Amino acid sequence: MSVDAGPEAGTRRAAMLEKLAALDAEHAKAVEGGGEKYVARHRARGKLTARERIELLLDEGSAFLELSPLAGWGTDFPVGASVVTGIGVVEGVECMVIANDPTVRGGASNPWTVKKVFRAAQIARENRLPSINLVESGGADLQTQREIFIPGGALFRDLTRASAARTPTIALVFGNSTAGGAYVPGMSDYVVMVKEQAKVFLGGPPLVKMATGEESDDESLGGAEMHARTSGLADYLALDERDAIRIGRRIVARLNHRKAVGVPGPPGRPGFAEPEQDPEGLLDLIPVDLKEPFDPRQVIVRICDGPGPGNEVVFDEFKPLYGPSLVTGWARLHGRQIGILANAQGVLFSEESQKAAQFIQLANQVDVPLLFLHNTTGYMVGKEYEQGGIIKHGALMINAVSNSTVPHLSIMMGASYGAGNYGMCGRAYDPRFLFTWPSAKSAVMGPAQLAGVLSIVSRQAAEAKGQPYDEEADAQMRAYVEQQVEEQSLPFVLSGMVYDDGVIDPRDTRTVLGLCLSVIENAPIRGTDRFGVFRM
Template structure:
């Protein structure tokens, strides 16, 4: 394969400007990370420890193999909403347990008892979706008071879907394991109840549909926690507990042994290419995205710093040049790459659709690298067939069955987001850089369009037009779009699986690719009819 020849000058003024802009974009995420790690604050943590309990992150660390990486997902769920706790009271991610890549969920009971609010439900559903599509055994570390009752109207319907998806995992042959460390109440009780394997901690776990106060109100029965739903009762009487653990460490030991006894094997191909590091410094990725989102970025510079050995065999390099396509590998896994070097014209759309078909024909996963303002507009583009050609690309993306990974390194606007396998098109994983912007269109463009529409309407009706008010409305629209298109807002609403430091891109993509190969990698044999 050809090694990409980098033309990036790390000593240039423009590189340093872009690098400083990226570091500035990382700072709000570092502040959010502190809130996520605090998990309820010092008093809640101290109270939790005084009960002899491990924190949720400590449980995850003990469950994982020694020195195994943990690909945490949706870290900042809820960060868009000042009323919510960043992280959504739940830890989710992919990690290795006894040599098996698993999806791990852990309730953070130091935040309102681990009760599930709307953000937590959405985060849990996304984790279950990733587990199902990538054939990852599921391990849930349970300590939850169930639904967050003040927000019950927003979680009752979607919350019920979590139990449906849990049992569908089992039906698909994907193991589900629950380790229960504390209260598992109401909806939380169905997590162990619908798992294949359950482990309850003696004198700590309690599982019941209604706690003692509700039982008193409903049937006037006086009963204590242990008699109603304690670990020993479920191990000796109800049969809900498959294993009774002496303490938390014992529960984790049992959970690891359950995984070992699965004798689980990946169904996809193993890495087949050399996984040597890129020829260029990954730290230089900090300066590979433009400080000004209107400025184009040379995407090959990014590829040179994430691909194995910086090797890249480009496909159709002289045609549709604003979409870079070709073959490379990450962590030894072959990948086909579609990366934006500008706006999409008809040529780029046709090239991308062709390339996606080839990847499916050979069963090769696809990596989409987005920095896209959309498809070309205007009379020349319309006469040239931009709609039908864009439809071909969206058709190919929609019906492709090889794993898709999407990395957003800049703008992601309009149908360009769709055509490059945005979140709505079910990529296996979506990650973004902190400079990322996502919306129907940019703020100035949307404000200008609305201004033209209002001005035209006023002219048709013969009304006077207030230019000062128009300017004020345009400013308000631009400010709204600036807020709602930011990386923090998008990741808070789970439009992606995480905002990552650009320097970690190769590692994150490698872990995600490994996870996708737990399932078979099979290309599509049929697409919807292409409009030629």
């Protein structure tokens, strides 16, 4: 399939590179943790950083799919929310890794830490991943306890439910694990504590003194040796951090964990071919103005497997002449079959909605995961379309997405507005993974449209009261609303709120999706034939 990004490619590339530079700067903030001063102090205590611990834990040379690195962006809390989460391979097993960053306020949990860990736990649960907690945290950030206490309790509930579902949970305790944080090792299947470093107690010496008048020290109250010899909370006593990581890897090696889905494709099928088009060209595709459409087939040929034995064509398009503003079809990615739904011209009409519902049903019949590539302004409005049944047809598509049981993956490339976000499996519809390009925007509607609607409503209200309309104030209101909606719909804002799993470089899309497709094979992939009532 030959593609051409057009004469605007240079302008588009320059705009995307500028956005990627901004993304790199924000990711750097998360990587630096609490900053040079606190990292140096942490190292002076002979301790590894959270990311160094992760690197030693994972199999050498394996990938780490970091999740929600921008959590907390735009808030009063540091970018990253004082915790690192992601999926990595340990002794050949894909595991969810959750590592407190003690250089950020002692690793204390804030409201965004809770949201980020909730999302990690959800991914682990849906994909049947063992979880490894690298623990060193002072517990809750007490200044925000009101926002943490009630929802935070579910973190411990999730640990027990994971164990009940036979997805192992492991805690490697490197330092403090106090108050509610003590329940992370308390509710994990396996617990490793580092000698003379781990401190696990519901109440530290000051709290015990206040509550009971008892004098105690850290070691006798909650030290690693005490828990290994006396309380029995520690299953393994590690000599140092590296020994704890070695023990953790040994535990995973003995889990006898097996994927639910075998090697994809028929027996003897050779490996996959690289994309037909260079992924570097993805930077040339996204228009600076998202109102300008682009052909998603140009994305597909740059992220999916190229033609080869067992994969004669890159993309088998389904219903290419019907509902053309939504592209649907079958492809392979890293050897795995997927179904793709990709917005072509932005607007979803009745034909596109019906086409999508049928295609989702077909994918469920053959147990094939679905990939949604977002660039939609939503469902079409207007008298003609309302009379033609756009509501019931949009509902048909959303019904199909809501009840489909094959795994869904979503990539927000451009616009993702209104109910179009729902129909294309936005965050509210629980895709297994959702990643965003720096070019993406998501809101109830576009900034100009939303400001215009408010202007019309205000103008009609003034007319109904027989009052003159203040055009100058209207212009100021529209400018303010457009700016506000524009800012709130940007990917950093949405990622900071943990409404996606990360903002990624478009060129990394194939690799990220390949990792995700491998992860979802840990749980059975079964489609459904049970949907809600389709209004025809």
